[in-house]
Amino acid sequence: MLRKYLLLPLLASYGAAVTISVAKSGGNVTTSLQYGAMEEEINHCGEGGLYAELIRNRAFQGSTKYPSSLDAWSAVGRSSLSLQTLADPLSTALPNSVNVKGTGIVGLANEGFWGIDVRPQKYTGSFYVKGSYTGSFTASLLSSTGEVLATTKVASKSVANEWVQHEFILTPKKKAADSNNTFSLTFDGSKTSSGSLDFNLISLFPPTWNDRPNGMRRDLMQALADLGPKFLRFPGGNNLEGDTIEGRWKWNETIGPLKDRPGRATTWQYGETLGLGLVEYMQWCDDLGMEPILAVWAGLALNGEVVPEADLDFYVQDALNEIEFLTGSVDTEYGALRAKIGHPDPWKIRYVEVGNEDHLSDGLSSYRAYRFSAFYNAITAKYPDIQVLASTINMTIPGTAGGDYHLYDTPDNMVTQFDMFDNFSPDHPILLGEIAATEPNNAGNINWDDTHFSMYPWWIGTIGEAVFLLGAERNADKIIGTTYAPFLMNLDSYQWSPTLLSFNSNPDQTARSTSWHLYSLFNHNHMTNTLPATSSDAFGPLYYATGVDNKTNSHIFKAAVYNSTAEVPVSLTFEGVGRGTKADLTILTAPDPFAMNEVGGANIVNSKTTQIKAGKKGEFSFKLPNLSIAVLATQ
Ligand code: AHR
Secondary structure, three states, rough: OOOOOOOOOOOOOOOOEEEEEEOOOOOOOOOOEEEEEEEOOOOOOOOOOEOOOOOOOOOOOOOOOOOOOOOOEEEEEOOEEEEOOOOOOOOOOEEEEEEEEEEEEEEEEOOOEEEOOOOOOOOHHEEEHHHHEOOEEEEEEOOOOOOEEEEEEEEOOOOOOOOOOEEEEEEOOOOOOOOOOEEEEEEEEEEEEEEEEEEEEEEEEEHHHHOOOOEEHHHOOOOOOOOHHOOEEEEEOOHHHOOOOOOOOOOOOOOOHHHHHOOEEEEEEEEEEEOOHHHHHHHHHHHHHOOOOOOOOOOEOOOOOOOOHHHHHHHHHHHHHHHHHOOOOOOHHHHHHHHOOHHHHHOOOEEEEOOOOOOOOHHHHHHHHHHHHHHHHHHHOOOOOEEEEEOOOOOOOOOOOOOOOEEEEEEHHHHHHHOOOOOOOOOOEEEEEEEEEEOOOOOOOOOOOEHHHHHOHHHHHHHHHHHHHHHHHHHHHHHHEEEOOOOOOOOOOOOEOOEEEEOOOOHOOOOOOOHHHHHHHHOOOOOOEEOOEEOOOOOOEEEEEEEEEEOOEEEEEEEEEEOOOOOOOEEEEEEOOOOOOOOEEEEOOOOOOOOOOOOOOOOOOOEEEEEEEOOOOOOOOEEOOOEEEEEEEOO
């Protein structure tokens, strides 16, 4: 537990104000996308999270690592369930199905992703069935006490020797007491000709964000929309890499009808259906106005397997095909494929990252020697407008390429890296693709064998992140963007904590973490230009970035106070901003350094906005408490 912390030698108490004078010009143009989001399949953030499918193990997909099973399913009535691999499966991608055998009213029930949220709204369901049956099906949502929350009859179209899809709608009349609910699908066993039926791809969706079919969970998308991310880095992360070369994330298996997506073993202890695939990622970007940062597989798997130079062409070509699929006109081979599956309009891709953390898993020597350059040269030659990024900065970055820097550390260590980008060389744009305070200051070295660090972001960790982010904001011409990682966690099954958002099957309990509040505040106060400042004091315990939003002419000061023994008085002037100018000053504080926002709990972040006026000399005078984050923006 996070109950102790060490202080950096930054303790200070204040009498006189820290005087900060911000110049009118001379800063950097912000080319940074600033704050974004990162998505990979971890913590059931997609499956059982953002991806709104409510049925767990809907198509009995399996892999060598996670064999097909009846996980999450149980028999209803006097029936037995058996997993089958039939000679005539639903599709080659979905070879497994369940056979339900029994007499009387029989069927199967699913417990969802550790519960199903039931409220008065429209649930859209479907299933495939095979076998001669003259009765009807009943689809229901049931409480843990057996109360029927919604039910509907579905006339059978089922026949022998053919898979037939059935669709239905469920509309509960009231909100369930909790999310401890199940879905059941039953039929009359006496009206089957063989005494059993085969089922596959049993699906149920609540209303989704923008009402997209196969879409996203609304409450989580709302939390993201409120955060205002400017980019999305996907699909990983370790999940892109796969445990083995064969187990890599294969973009072409994530597109098209759901019955043609085979699923795969994630690198995070569970299988995924791939219902959340490449097109869904792009639609997610469209829906939230995020710039896609597409990561392509780069010849390294997590078990250390590396594609030899002589065999790399196939994978380079695969990455080019993926980019063509997304961006090519319908006259190109893969643009035509995109159109064929319902998306004639091309997307725009401005950033492509080659791999993930290629300095790990013994990947660095091959990445430096031939892997990165092979992808970089091929992508840049065909798509000169794309900014290609290396997945590390531990190398000589060639030409116009950029790099990606990840930082999981203690709050103290985040603070010591405040000035990292002030004198950063080489001069290449850097994505801060995974940033989080994970462990308390006294934790010693991070134990990477146990990725259950702090349960949630905690306040002093968030302040440490704020200081690091301010260092990046001061260099917003060098930083492509910054994102917390990992982004989400389903509290009922997670592999890595902390995350920016935490949730369970009950949307009313989603927790926006302390760090969510930091990112949201900084995201909603965007500086188009930094402005240089001089100060009476060196940085620490007050850290800040100064600039202007040229679109609104609002002058902006962003700050964090880390480990001060007293409130820090500030006297702030912006050259050209005169007496009487009004500004909004927002200060975030929390009850104690270890306060966290927990699933189902109240928000502990206190956000207070006051209006202040510039004094005689145009100075804004205010005090910032220890362990606070602040933004002042002139009106
Ligand atoms: O975000 C969790 C993991 O941390 C990512 O998959 C990986 O890139 C990093 O090591």
